[in-house]
Amino acid sequence: MPGGATASMPASVYRELPIERRRVMMLGLRGIPNVQGGVEKHVEMLAGRLIAHGWDVEVVGRRRYLAVPAPHSWNGIRVTPLWSPRMMALEAIVHTFLGVCYAALRRPDILHIHAVGPALLVPLARLMRLNVVVTHHGYDYDRQKWGAFARRMLRAGERMGMRLAQGRIAISRDIADTMGERYRVPVSLVPNGVTVSRSSSETGILGEFRLTRRRYILLAARLVPEKRQIDLIQAYAKLGNSGFDLVLAGGAEFAGVYEEEVRALASRVPGVVLTGFQTGDRLAELFANAALFVLPSSHEGMPIALLEAMAHGLPVLASDIVANRQLGLPAGDYFPLGNVDALSSAIAEKIANPPDEQEVLAQTERVEAVYSWSSVALKTLDVYRAVTK
Template sequence: MMLGLRGIPNVQGGVEKHVEMLASKLVGHGWDVEVLGRRRYLAGGAAYVWNGVQVIPLWAPRRMALEAIVHTFLGVCVAAWRRPDVLHIHAIGPALLTPLARIFGLRVLVTHHGYDYDRQKWGPFARRTLKLGEFLGMRFSSGRVAISKDIAQTMSARHHVSMSLVPNGVTVTPPTGSAGILQEFGLARRRYILLAARIVPEKRQLDLIQAFAKCGFTDTRLVLAGGAEFETPYVEKVRALAREVPGVVLTGFQSGDRLAELFANAALFVLPSSHEGMPIALLEAMAYGLPVLASDIVANRELDLDCNDYFPLGDIDALAAAVVTKLTAPLNDEEVRERATHAEAKYSWTNVAQKTAAVYDTLLRK
């Protein structure tokens, strides 16, 4: 049973994408998988089966500070009733309820997806709560998974616990050519820069818009594919700046064929974020063979890209110069195919599922 996410399938978020891909692969390995989602993000109010995964919607309050923790509490209560072999809690916020799950006699695996207390949207109280969630999740869980080497090493040193390293994976959905999103937003193939991410401060959309404005392009657009779950001052700033800068396109949240079409036809993917666990969107861009630019934070550097694929976090001028350089030297078709083949081979969801299943097996033998 998986807990700690909004839901699946096609729900915005890195953890959501991780669970969507992992759960369906685990079913293929013979596991029965249940995912507890939050009702407002899922179609309809009843439980349903998707790709062999049982998805159970639970109520959660529509308030940013309470949504995750209340949903996790209800989910732990459901798990205590249904008695899964493993309760798999994703992210350190939901991990706050790990001790309660252990009191109920459950085997609990916690996946650490990133230092969520570093996200800019949280205030001091929320940051302390997330750090407490990390502490409780690492200290009281039956097993622990990290999605990056940095997280695994940091948690081992900080909490003196063993960590299993299971990086994120990537899969490419070949575009059907009939999604129509390019036509809908007036986009031309290889004539736009893409960022696919939620509109939240740590994704730094404002940095990218400002850098794009400095480039002075007349025939290239900037596409920001992503939505906002809550109306915040940052969201309003992004929308206002996007209106002021010619060529910026806000598509809202996209998934499936529409998102695949955006990836497959972009000229460049840029991830200017200040916080990542292991960036699935960047992995997806690599799997499509796209040229990429990423901020030089630890999580992005762990992908070991070429030095020219990184820029200093928050440096608008450096980002603008890097974008111009990338677009003036586009990859040829052979280079695109080579990059795509390498990314898909290195970051396979099949490997992620196999490693996760091995962790489950270890827990069941204890």
């Protein structure tokens, strides 16, 4: 046809061009799904919500932590394993370096780096012309496991992340305010969320460890010094024959002195049960049937495990560190960090006065309303849009 055939083509031939989905790559964590750690839980839950909002999400994990060693899809999320050395001091930084190089090839709209250690590679990401968002999950240089050099590197990572990333997120008000004052940059507050798995099926974990419903005290945390499992075991031992077990759910990433100390002390105190790392329905069943949740830690960013316990309606006890205090719990839910006698007395008071059903329901509803992952996703997307506009 003169003038071009397309001029008289029927409308049915035309198709609406697909809208290109934005892509975000998550880096700085061990991986997902069901990998132990607060950052890992945060990314697992956030990524699913971002998918629902029309984003493509790729999570770059450390191969040795992942069940599938090759790139694969999980719940619509692309999970890409990369090699990392089996050395505590080098694992995160080497993996993040490889991840940034991989991101330079993949060219996501956003490279979202989690935690201050991996943020040490933000300058490299910027040199590669990537749009970078950093989430500050806590003052990792305060963790007891690090030596002087590692602490300096973590502080340098915080500085690089806060000064050079285009978008900055903090998971608590204290971190957001401190970073804003320290580096004179805007930092968005996006707290952790919580979700409660209410599976009606029994996994058998209570029978496996000979536990009785509402007759055990629970701590779910990695076996690392800042979680202070030893304080909790010592406080539990002071209760004597209380009729309650103490369940410590969690494992260690690397074999070390602290893990050995926890296991040795647990073996000497009757009633202490070490379950190892638990996740999914098995962990949910431990939460759902506990009498009390205790978090005696000396370091937290924003304690997801404590939020999960509260969302299950459990009475809780937490050390009086800033991160725990910012949840605004009643005074009776806190005890002085490291005070074993005070912790023991507080445990005795809690198990002697369990909450009624109305108190449990009210707590569950409040936590789920305030700390929803849907809200976390929306606030995170606000940061992404500001960076890519």
